[in-house]
Amino acid sequence: MVSQEQRRRQLAREKFLRQQQRRTEARRKARMRNSVIASVLGVLLVGSVVSYTAGVFKNDGKKANAGAEVSPSAAPTSKAPDPCAKPAPGKVKSLSWKKEPAMTIDTSAEYTMKLATTCGDIGVAMKTAAAPHTVNSFNFLAAQGFFDHTKCHRLTTNGIYVLQCGDPKGTGMGGPGYTLPDENLKDKSLKGNVYPAGTVAMANTGQKHTGGSQFFLVYQDSQLPPSYTPFGTIDAAGMKVLKKIAAAGESTGQGDGAPNATVVINKATVTKS
Secondary structure (H helix, E strand, C coil), rough: CCHHHHHHHHHHHHHHHHHHHHHHHHHHHHHHHHHHHHHHHHHHHHHHHHHHHHHHHHHHHHHHHHHHHHCCCCCCCCCCCCCCCCCCCCCCCCCCCCCCCCCCCCCCCEEEEEEEEEEEEEEECCCCCCCHHHHHEEEEHHHCHHHHCCCCEECCCCCEEEECCCCCCCCCCCCCCCCCCCCCCCCCCCCCCCECCEEECCCCCCCCCECCCCCEEECCCCCCCCCCCEEEECCHHHHHHHEEEEEEECCCCEEECCCCCCCCCEEEEEEEC
């Protein structure tokens, strides 16, 4: 028989074993719970990191877009010094005519135009015989002082490379009140729809026979349809002036805007050679 003392010891041992089992089970459950918690926390943490990263990218995108809306291209932090002098004293005349001036030039003679600008003189040998209406109009307008003190309002530096002038309003909307017929559109200098550097041609509205007083000076070969009357060629000194103006860039940073240089025609003259 088992004595009372032995029985007591057996019961104590069984109790101890049960306690050990409960403790072991509790530790196992605790480890499982902690493991689950850690896994959940890990998922949450990863999710949070992904969400944060996505948020950062999203915000960066928004910032980039906002920047693009304000300044589509990386504009320089400081503008280059103006390479041109101050304009001569005087104001633009408000002049307008209802019809093209009568022909007064000698179409068999040679004419040259001088644009005395704030950036330097630009000389133009005019194509009188090929573009008589255009040359006659410039001879008339220059004599009236129409171009004096006017700004060259547009510079393009991407795709086409021109300085546009001849608008008394300085907005691209001004003119003499009359229009001119298109001329010399098959000039031998226009090859492959390219207006070569040194060309002076009439601006227009995109429609036929809508030239007025606005013209453009090409400082680098430019791909354009042969729709703009070429009526002159720029001299070497004038090309240097144009390159200087172009090097200063334009206001938008997009390749088409007002020149950063202060380009004003102080005086325009047309003379018979």
